[in-house]
Structures are given as C-alpha cells and as structure tokens.
Amino acid sequence: xxxxxxxxxxxxxxxxxxxxxxxxxxxxxxxxxxxxxxxxxxxxxxxxxxxxxxxxxxxxxxxxxx
Numbered sequence: 749x750x751x752x753x754x755x756x757x758x759x760x761x762x763x764x765x766x767x768x769x770x771x772x773x774x775x776x777x778x779x780x781x782x783x784x785x786x787x788x789x790x791x792x793x794x795x796x797x798x799x800x801x802x803x804x805x806x807x808x809x810x811x812x813x814x
Contacts, residue, residue, distance in 0.1 A: 769777065 763771075772780070
C-alpha cells in the first residue's frame with residue numbers, strides 16, 4: 749500500500765539566502781537583523797558562561813595542559 753497522495757502539493761524547495769533577501773521587504777529585513785542580533789547576544793552570553801565554568805574548573809583542578 750502506498751502512502752503517497754497523488755493530489756498532495758509538491759514539496760516546496762527551500763529558497764537560498766540570496767533569494768530570501770531579494771524578496772524580503774525592508775521591514776522583514778530589519779526584523780531579521782534584530783532577531784540575528786538577539787541570537788548573537790545569546791551566543792555571546794553562552795560563551796561567557798562557558799568560559800567562567802572552565803576558569804572555575806581550572807582553578808580547582810589546575811590549568812589545561814598546553
């Protein structure tokens with residue numbers, strides 16, 4: 749038995765980033781930038797926390813060998 753629906757729409761192909769940027773409005777691009785800035789800030793916070801954890805572990809167990 750086949751599960752394929754012959755009447756189902758064909759799956760949409762993902763647009764390249766260039767195509768997405770080309771078709772986006774100024775407002776959509778500004779929103780995208782804000783979301784990316786938030787992601788960058790979250791990544792920077794995660795790096796800061798991980799460095800603090802590493803420094804704490806190094807102070808207890810000694811530094812990592814070079």
